[in-house]
Amino acid sequence: MSSAFSAAKIIQPLNFAATIRSIDRPLFDSLKSIPTTPFLGSIHKLRHPSDPNSCSQHRRSGSIVAGVSDVVQEKKHKSASPDSNLLITKQEGLELYEDLILGRSFEDMCAQMYYRGKMFGFVHLYNGQEAVSTGFIKLLRNEDCVVSTYRDHVHALSKGVPARAVMSELFGKTTGCCRGQGGSMHMFSKEHNLLGGFAFIGEGIPVAIGAAFTVKYKREVLNESCDQVTVAFFGDGTCNNGQFFECLNMASLWKLPIVFVVENNLWAIGMSHLRATSVPEIWKKGPAFGMPGVHVDGMDVLKVREVAKEAIARARRGEGPTLVECETYRFRGHSLADPDELRDPAEKGHYAARDPITALKKYLRENNLANEAELKAIEKQIDDIVEDAVEFADQSPFPTRQQLLENVFADPKGFGIGPDGRYRCEDPKFTEGTAAV
């Protein structure tokens, strides 16, 4: 099994014809003419195959794109009857479907609430990328850790944070998962081991390494048995950042139980990945640091799940980190404040046709894992959950005045000594929030 991820193998991609990304091959005619400059090179926004029919093949659990899991391909070839070809059971299928729908409905509701003024500030929505979150996080145990970026609502939901808690947090109410103190970009949950929510790209990756380091430390120093895995999610823009490379190095050096998941949606706000990166194939950077680099179609939850199983099992066995590049796409702009003018509508249309929810639905139907009624029931259930979350958040109270000074320090003596010579935190006026700060 581990040979599927041996670094040497992955360096030679199996079949580049189907590969999506190449600076040298424009695969799709751009409708806009883009001036090419000697400094930027040609701006290719293009990574999808020119033949629209080939898309349908991607949705089957058949061919997986270049450089990925030989194991899965072997499975396909070995199987005789179509039934044993299935990657999931009915139960799993419905779970996955439910999680995808939850992510989508929740984010759509966020957009609505934002335009109604209930949500404010920076809100970054995850529409279109649900397959990555569902594919990875649904395989984790509760004690496994997830570290994310500012696009973290759906990671929180997949990890198990209740929709009510996330929605309240977005409304800035005291019943939110961080009592309204974190906000959209800073979702934390100790109970569900969601270690944030970081606004700076690349900031979360070292923290994720730290959590993985703790597992190793617990085993080696504290002699506790511990096989938790950490999964770090981040985007394509982060892969040019120094902290990313620092972390690849250290994770590989110390064989930390971590999976690096790159959600490559090709755009960092308005900067195309191809314009910003000298070597756009991010999975190639894994072997440079001594870990397998895997590329997977991030719009297909089943493919992501297969790769995730391998990577997580590898980490749990103590074989070290894996770099997984998920090719995915965000249907909305970078944030709700982004007018999203730079992306080619044809590109958006292409990915809309590869919507992960439609893909899974089709898979479930075609393989008779679920019928229309069951899927509709799930959708209705999720609608109810999201509506309930909004109502709950609406009716929740805003934080009280004294909450302003709470939780700055774990030891509130950190506020120092007041003019009367006693620690400020002992002054009831201070804790009530009525003393001058």
Place this chain on the structure above:
Amino acid sequence: MSDSSFSYHSLRRRPNLRSSITGQVSESARGMSRILLQRVARGGAAASSFRHLQNVTRAYSSAAKEMTVRDALNSALDEEMAADPRVFLMGEEVGEYQGAYKISKGLLEKYGPERVIDTPITEAGFAGIGVGAAYKGLRPIVEFMTFNFAMQAIDQVINSAGKSNYMSAGQLPVSIVFRGPNGAAAGVGAQHSQCYAAWYSSCPGLKVLSPYSSEDARGLLKAAIRDPDPVVFLEHELVYGDSFPVSAEALDPNFCLPIGKAKIEQQGKDVTITAFSRMVGYALKAAEVLAKEGISAEVINLLSIRPLDRATINESVRKTNRLVTVEEGFPQHGVGAEICASVVEESFEYLDAPVERIANADVPMPYATNLERMAVPQVEDIVRAAKRACYRSVPMAATA
């Protein structure tokens, strides 16, 4: 020009008319302050009351042992790592090299490479590892070779470590210590000589400590390691080799100094001089020089830059009515600026002279020895500022 402090006040000299009234106020204030000091001393940890006595009876104490700051820090690290298996040390050259400044000497042999971790040159990376490990319940000590290099990791220190407890509403406290030498060394140039006390102490969520003597170093480092919040621990390279007497009590493995309390190194009645880290030594020397000229200076060792012990500082100024702040950092928005603002806000009526700040010259640190001497505060600068505050000197013709 060798005066490194600002001298705007020389244009605003006021005659000293209030001396008699001041005298009366000072007398009762002194009485009150004595009571307050005793109350604080009794109410606080046993350590601080003992220290208070020790300060007053310094000349007569018979502390037998002397210890360098380096050894003090090493012993603190050693004891804390022995006491709690969750404590580990991580940084560049902390293991096989025995510490870039030999602070972690012997720890690798004693605790093994799993607990004393040599890192690659990845400040941002390993500072973040510390934060992640702290999220999951370990107690990391992250060493920066100097705090200049910590600028590469400052995002992790301030944004991850400092703000996590708040952003997560208390779910994820970060019990971490970021330590290393801070401030000017000798002839190391502009990029290795900056003092970062002001930068870190402006950030809520962090605690910032800076010891001077060996006892301070031991007590504060132990307190920092045991503290559940992120602590930025600013040491000083030029003080590592200095020896100080340590009391038997300070050698106890459970000796901790309280965070947030300043120490009055020397009592005085004419002018308050505040300082931290190496500048405390300079302030004490300046106090000696001033004493010969009949000015009795009270020297306060801040110990804790954040939270700043405004109570002690203000109480002292209310007694002496004059303030001189000394720091090694740049003058604008420095620690001295905050202390001056605090004193002006809270003890304005007690001030008999404008507040004085001594800081590094407002230039990147030059390399040439004589220029460096001019840039870093010297004992003469502190003496001159104190005299100015006491209206004993001729005003400068030109200001800096």
